[in-house]
Each structure stands twice: as C-alpha cells, then as structure tokens.
Amino acid sequence: MSDPWDGPTGQATRSHGARVPGQRAAEPDGSPPPGGRAAARAAARGRGGGRGRRGRPVGRGTKALKILGIGMSAVIVVTAGAGWWFYEHLNGNIHSVALDGKGGAEKADAFGRTPINILVMGSDGRTSAADCKLGGGCSKTGVQSGSNADVEMVLHVSADRSNATVMSIPRDTMAQVPACKDGETGQSTSGYYGQINSALQYGPACQVATVHQLTGIPIDHFVKLDFSGVVKMSDAIGGVSVCVSDDVYDTYSHLKLSQGTHTLKGEAALEFVRSRHGFGDGSDLGRTISQHIFLSAMIRKFKSAGTLTDPTAVYGLADAATKALTVDDGLGSVKKLISLASDVNKVPTKRMTFTTMQTAPDPNNKDRVLVGAGAKTLFSTIANDQSLTTGSGQKAAAASATAKATASAVPASQIAVTVENGTTVTGRASAVATALTDQGFSSGTTTANAPSPVTTSTLTYGTDQKAEAETVAKALGLSSSHLKQGTGSGLTLVIGSDWPSGTTFPGGKSAPTPADTKAAVGGAHASTADQARTCAKVSPYKTVNLNGVPMTPAQAYAAARGKPDSDS
Structure with a gap:
C-alpha cells in the first residue's frame, strides 16, 4: 500500500410627569394644598422633599436608576445572547x-x-x-x-x-x-x-x-x-x-x-x-x-x-x-x-x-x-x-507495584489496613489480610478480633481517606454500601457473618488479577x-x-x- 502521509448632544428632554423644580405640588384632584405657600413648603420638607442647600430634584435619582436598570438588562440580554450564539456555533461545528x-x-x-x-x-x-x-x-x-x-x-x-x-x-x-x-x-x-x-x-x-x-x-x-x-x-x-x-x-x-x-x-x-x-x-x-x-x-x-x-x-x-x-x-x-x-x-x-x-x-x-x-x-x-x-x-x-484497583492515586503499597474478625470463624482476618498484601498492599496491614460479633462487613475510613478505602474495597469486591466514614484515622475492615469464607466478598467482584506491568x-x-x-x-x-x-x-x-x- 502506498504511503499517502509522505507522498488561514443636546440638552435632555424632561420626561412627562417629572416635577419641575419650584413648581407647586398638586393634590390628586388638582386643587392647591391648604395653608398657602409656606404650608406647602413645610409639607414638602416633612415628606423629604425639602432641598436645604439646592438639592437635586426628587425625580432624577429614580430616572437614573431606571436608566441603569435598563442598561444592565440590555447587557445581560446581549451577553446571554452572545453566549448562546457561541454555544450553538460550536455545536454546529461538530460533525458526529x-x-x-x-x-x-x-x-x-x-x-x-x-x-x-x-x-x-x-x-x-x-x-x-x-x-x-x-x-x-x-x-x-x-x-x-x-x-x-x-x-x-x-x-x-x-x-x-x-x-x-x-x-x-x-x-x-x-x-x-x-x-x-x-x-x-x-x-x-x-x-x-x-x-x-x-x-x-x-x-x-x-x-x-x-x-x-x-x-x-x-x-x-x-x-x-x-x-x-x-x-x-x-x-x-x-x-x-x-x-x-x-x-x-x-x-x-x-x-x-x-x-x-x-x-x-x-x-x-x-x-x-x-x-x-x-x-x-x-x-x-x-x-x-x-x-x-x-x-x-x-x-x-x-x-x-x-x-x-x-x-x-x-x-x-x-x-x-x-x-x-x-x-x-x-x-x-x-x-x-x-x-x-x-x-x-x-x-x-x-x-x-x-x-x-x-x-x-x-x-x-x-x-x-x-x-x-x-x-x-x-x-x-x-x-x-x-x-x-x-x-x-x-x-x-511489576504487578505487585500496581495492584491497587486504580481507585486511588495513592499506591497500594502505601495503604495499610487493620482487618478485624467479627465472625465465629477462626482465621478470617488473617486470610483477608494475606490476600491484601499478596495484591501489593502495605506490609503494615494488621489483624485483630472485633470487640463483638457483627453481621455486616464494614470498611471504616478516616478523614480524606475515602479514595484509599475505595481502592481496598474494589480489591476485595466490596460495594460502596460497605464503606463508612469514621472520626479517627486509618482504615479498619471488620469482617461480618455475611462474609464467612473466601477473600472476595460473596457476590462481589474483585479487581482482575493484575497483569505483569513490567x-x-x-x-x-x-x-x-x-x-x-x-x-x-x-x-x-x-x-x-x-x-x-x-x-x-x-x-x-x-x-x-x-x-x-x-x-x-
């Protein structure tokens, strides 16, 4: 076969309804307020309308806020529209x-x-x-x-x-x-x-x-x-x-x-x-x-x-x-x-x-x-x-260096587990602990008897050790329901009566036998x-x-x- 690989301003117009500075306020029916001009001024001051020093008209702040709100809305609409256009543009580029x-x-x-x-x-x-x-x-x-x-x-x-x-x-x-x-x-x-x-x-x-x-x-x-x-x-x-x-x-x-x-x-x-x-x-x-x-x-x-x-x-x-x-x-x-x-x-x-x-x-x-x-x-x-x-x-x-079920960036060789026997079957903790070390887990893995018999197997892990626990669980065929976060540190596996024999949890699926990575x-x-x-x-x-x-x-x-x- 041939080798084909080889062979680019003016003044702003006042809006309708805005109050002209100095203009007498009217009541809703259009009649002047009682008490004359002084009373009207006092009433205005009581409503916050007095200027003291030549204050700004009441309507200008409201107008500015309206303009700002309209401007912000326009920016949001334009930005959202550009983002949507960009997204659709990219999707339109893709050929699948x-x-x-x-x-x-x-x-x-x-x-x-x-x-x-x-x-x-x-x-x-x-x-x-x-x-x-x-x-x-x-x-x-x-x-x-x-x-x-x-x-x-x-x-x-x-x-x-x-x-x-x-x-x-x-x-x-x-x-x-x-x-x-x-x-x-x-x-x-x-x-x-x-x-x-x-x-x-x-x-x-x-x-x-x-x-x-x-x-x-x-x-x-x-x-x-x-x-x-x-x-x-x-x-x-x-x-x-x-x-x-x-x-x-x-x-x-x-x-x-x-x-x-x-x-x-x-x-x-x-x-x-x-x-x-x-x-x-x-x-x-x-x-x-x-x-x-x-x-x-x-x-x-x-x-x-x-x-x-x-x-x-x-x-x-x-x-x-x-x-x-x-x-x-x-x-x-x-x-x-x-x-x-x-x-x-x-x-x-x-x-x-x-x-x-x-x-x-x-x-x-x-x-x-x-x-x-x-x-x-x-x-x-x-x-x-x-x-x-x-x-x-x-x-x-070699395989022993990487037998870690890939659930953690921490190598298996650095993960130690305390395995406790919570069953009435002698040697259960030892059997599971040996299976872990054979798969490359730390030689610091230890065994003990649980304080009392348990029915459900659990793997308890310390703070920030969930990923390590998942590595151990996958290696043994345990599901996420068996994992439990504790208040201490380290990993402790308690084998319950639901796991009476074998080194893989019944019905679970352990990690495949590691290939020789060397x-x-x-x-x-x-x-x-x-x-x-x-x-x-x-x-x-x-x-x-x-x-x-x-x-x-x-x-x-x-x-x-x-x-x-x-x-x-």
Missing part, C-alpha cells in the same frame, strides 16, 4: 457519526464508575482542497473520497481519573478487518485480512471495531482529525514546543529543523507529526515515538495556566477543535467534549503513560508488522483498568507526559533521498542550506 456499539462495552467497578477508552485517529484523507494542499498527492487524482487511519492511538482514562495510558498502534500492523458498512457513504466489506489503517475506508465505526477485535479493549468513543485539523489545533494553542536530537530534513514530510528546541505551529506541526523518515529507523515505529513527544508537549501546554485562563485562547481553541474533529454521537456536543476534557485534565502528567504496541516482523512482508510478544499483556492492563505508573509517577516495576511496557517505548526534556531521536540511517541521493536526515539538512527551516 454513530458508533453503534462496535467497540464493545466498558465494565463498571463496584462504585459504578467506568473507565474511558477513545480511539484517536489521524486521517490521511485528501477529502478537501485544503487537505490536498497540505498532504500533497492530489496532482493526478484530485480531491479523494477515501482515507486511511495513519495515526491510531487508544486513549485510556481510568475509572477514578487518576491515571491514563495512550497506546499507539503502528499503521503498518496487519489485522483482520470485520464485516463493516459505512453508514454515511454506504461502502461496505464482508471482512478481510489487511493493513489495519485501511478499515477507515469503511467508516470510523469500522476502524473502532477492528481495533477492538485486535486488542480486546472496549472502545467507547472515537475522535478523528485530518491534516487541516492538526494545523488549526496547533495554531489555536500558540504552537507546541518540541526538541530534535540532531539536524533533520525529512524530504518526504518536508520537516526541516536544526538541532535543539523549536515551537511549531501550523504546517510545521503537521510536518513533525507526519515525519516517519526523519526519526528512529525511518519506519512508522519511530514516528509513533515522536508523536508521543508532540502530544506530551501539547498536553503540558493545555494544562499551563496561560492557555485555559485566556478567554481569547479558549475561544480560539474551542472553535478550532470543534471544526477540526469528527467524533461519535456520544461526544457530539460541546457539553460532552468539555466533560471529556475535564476528565483528562484531572490526570497528572506524570501519570499519563505513552506506549507503542509491541510488534514483530511480518514474515510475508518486510514492510509490515504483526502483534508482538508482550502486546497481549499491554492490552490486558488497559482492558483491566491498570495503571502503568505508580502514585509517584514512576514506571511500575512485561506490559517491555519494548513498548513507555514514557510519561511530564518528560519535557525528551528529544525526538533523528534517524542515523539513510532514510531520505535528496536529488536522487540517499542520505541521513542530518546530511540532507546540510545539503539543503538554501531551503528555509520549517519554523522560520
């Missing part, structure tokens, strides 16, 4: 299509919370004149109708929103594409074995179904971005700062940068994320790593105070994002997109892990890859809502979004061609001194 359950369904934890899994796709489509200009390759074909998903990333946000994982699937991966039909174009397939990115030709839902089938990870939503979308987004946030390890000139994506750090906007940003010959070994694997560097920098920019507190920047970002994205119906409104952004924003950058699916060479085609060793473990960690980082943001070394990230090029000093590794191989001569990207940079750099 149905997913129809093609990605499976998430499983809720004991507290009714579910993780979020989104397939983020970068389309290579030249479906508009703008994308033809940016992507090239339309000189003979003109504007095209189909597209491939040349960027595929599964974004996983944990059920408790404490951690996230972004897993790239190389576009050169061979996979089984299921039977699909594009609800918009009507194009369909009975299914075939082929390059995974080609499934997008049958609609975004087909691409979602293909990824779900390959990985076993439920996919709730999708977000699709095209060439012009990348340009709009990078411009809206004022550029993205990236670093390259050496001079680089990718003659295919046209990225040209000197060694060091650069702020990329517009087409320069697009050239960077499209470059596959400039980084790594010149394949799509190297490109996924540089894309992770770009996205990490973009996330840090989003989270910076200056981006989300500047109304102009927020408007520009929202307008650009809603115009640039195609999403599923579940994300097809501004309100839903804001909710998603809020969920992602809750995750600290040190607990956002970027990985690339492990691959193996395809024996039938040297330019294609297959799912490699370790990939199934990586898939399992995501599907089972396991974090690939500890609470401190460090890489998880194996999950082995060969997956794992990094976290807080690593601001990471540079994209320029390829040392002759991966580009300049005037018919094979060169390394650094050699091509030196040979093309006359061509301006991408960020110039």
Whole structure:
C-alpha cells in the first residue's frame, strides 16, 4: 500500500410627569394644598422633599436608576445572547457519526464508575482542497473520497481519573478487518485480512471495531482529525514546543529543523507529526515515538495556566477543535467534549503513560508488522483498568507495584489496613489480610478480633481517606454500601457473618488479577507526559533521498542550506 502521509448632544428632554423644580405640588384632584405657600413648603420638607442647600430634584435619582436598570438588562440580554450564539456555533461545528456499539462495552467497578477508552485517529484523507494542499498527492487524482487511519492511538482514562495510558498502534500492523458498512457513504466489506489503517475506508465505526477485535479493549468513543485539523489545533494553542536530537530534513514530510528546541505551529506541526523518515529507523515505529513527544508537549501546554485562563485562547481553541474533529454521537456536543476534557485534565502528567504496541516482523512482508510478544499483556492492563505508573509517577516495576484497583492515586503499597474478625470463624482476618498484601498492599496491614460479633462487613475510613478505602474495597469486591466514614484515622475492615469464607466478598467482584506491568511496557517505548526534556531521536540511517541521493536526515539538512527551516 502506498504511503499517502509522505507522498488561514443636546440638552435632555424632561420626561412627562417629572416635577419641575419650584413648581407647586398638586393634590390628586388638582386643587392647591391648604395653608398657602409656606404650608406647602413645610409639607414638602416633612415628606423629604425639602432641598436645604439646592438639592437635586426628587425625580432624577429614580430616572437614573431606571436608566441603569435598563442598561444592565440590555447587557445581560446581549451577553446571554452572545453566549448562546457561541454555544450553538460550536455545536454546529461538530460533525458526529454513530458508533453503534462496535467497540464493545466498558465494565463498571463496584462504585459504578467506568473507565474511558477513545480511539484517536489521524486521517490521511485528501477529502478537501485544503487537505490536498497540505498532504500533497492530489496532482493526478484530485480531491479523494477515501482515507486511511495513519495515526491510531487508544486513549485510556481510568475509572477514578487518576491515571491514563495512550497506546499507539503502528499503521503498518496487519489485522483482520470485520464485516463493516459505512453508514454515511454506504461502502461496505464482508471482512478481510489487511493493513489495519485501511478499515477507515469503511467508516470510523469500522476502524473502532477492528481495533477492538485486535486488542480486546472496549472502545467507547472515537475522535478523528485530518491534516487541516492538526494545523488549526496547533495554531489555536500558540504552537507546541518540541526538541530534535540532531539536524533533520525529512524530504518526504518536508520537516526541516536544526538541532535543539523549536515551537511549531501550523504546517510545521503537521510536518513533525507526519515525519516517519526523519526519526528512529525511518519506519512508522519511530514516528509513533515522536508523536508521543508532540502530544506530551501539547498536553503540558493545555494544562499551563496561560492557555485555559485566556478567554481569547479558549475561544480560539474551542472553535478550532470543534471544526477540526469528527467524533461519535456520544461526544457530539460541546457539553460532552468539555466533560471529556475535564476528565483528562484531572490526570497528572506524570501519570499519563505513552506506549507503542509491541510488534514483530511480518514474515510475508518486510514492510509490515504483526502483534508482538508482550502486546497481549499491554492490552490486558488497559482492558483491566491498570495503571502503568505508580502514585509517584514512576514506571511500575511489576504487578505487585500496581495492584491497587486504580481507585486511588495513592499506591497500594502505601495503604495499610487493620482487618478485624467479627465472625465465629477462626482465621478470617488473617486470610483477608494475606490476600491484601499478596495484591501489593502495605506490609503494615494488621489483624485483630472485633470487640463483638457483627453481621455486616464494614470498611471504616478516616478523614480524606475515602479514595484509599475505595481502592481496598474494589480489591476485595466490596460495594460502596460497605464503606463508612469514621472520626479517627486509618482504615479498619471488620469482617461480618455475611462474609464467612473466601477473600472476595460473596457476590462481589474483585479487581482482575493484575497483569505483569513490567512485561506490559517491555519494548513498548513507555514514557510519561511530564518528560519535557525528551528529544525526538533523528534517524542515523539513510532514510531520505535528496536529488536522487540517499542520505541521513542530518546530511540532507546540510545539503539543503538554501531551503528555509520549517519554523522560520
């Protein structure tokens, strides 16, 4: 398959009924007040109408208040109208299509919370004149109708929103594409074995179904971005700062940068994320790593105070994002997109892990890859809502370091529980306490007998320790009804007669057996979004061609001194 990724005053009039200064007040029937002029003045003073020193007329304050009230009302109406227009404008920008359950369904934890899994796709489509200009390759074909998903990333946000994982699937991966039909174009397939990115030709839902089938990870939503979308987004946030390890000139994506750090906007940003010959070994694997560097920098920019507190920047970002994205119906409104952004924003950058699916060479085609060793473990960690980082943001070394049911940003190893036996069965506290330590909870976990027998099992937690209690409860299959806030500190689990045996509460569902996270990230090029000093590794191989001569990207940079750099 070809590689399509490579190839913008006068005086105011007195109102009727206002009293003229010095004019005699009239009674309701129009007759003058009794007592003459002096009595009238005295009566006026008694009503507060006297001036003393030349006071203002009685009616002027009322008039001013009326004018102010009308003005305020007008401002409120105009502001509300502008806000409503803005909201409707953004909603009108969004293009959404149905997913129809093609990605499976998430499983809720004991507290009714579910993780979020989104397939983020970068389309290579030249479906508009703008994308033809940016992507090239339309000189003979003109504007095209189909597209491939040349960027595929599964974004996983944990059920408790404490951690996230972004897993790239190389576009050169061979996979089984299921039977699909594009609800918009009507194009369909009975299914075939082929390059995974080609499934997008049958609609975004087909691409979602293909990824779900390959990985076993439920996919709730999708977000699709095209060439012009990348340009709009990078411009809206004022550029993205990236670093390259050496001079680089990718003659295919046209990225040209000197060694060091650069702020990329517009087409320069697009050239960077499209470059596959400039980084790594010149394949799509190297490109996924540089894309992770770009996205990490973009996330840090989003989270910076200056981006989300500047109304102009927020408007520009929202307008650009809603115009640039195609999403599923579940994300097809501004309100839903804001909710998603809020969920992602809750995750600290040190607990956002970027990985690339492990691959193996395809024996039938040297330019294609297959799912490699370790990939199934990586898939399992995501599907089972396991974090690939500890609470401190460090890489998880093994399953015992991350067996915490992901309900708390506090690592399981730092959570100790006092387990008390409130049953007549000997050894119940010891059995449950051992189960907790086996899952990686603190060795400070202790056992005791409850003061008296109890019928209902309870997990009591101290102030600000609810999240830790939820972690313990999920690991043991306890529901939220078993949790109780106490007045002291620490966690105390009292086992009642409703839990006579076993280490999982009857009818409950404990956290799945943790996958070996060391194996999950082995060969997956794992990094976290807080690593601001990471540079994209320029390829040392002759991966580009300049005037018919094979060169390394650094050699091509030196040979093309006359061509301006991408960020110039």
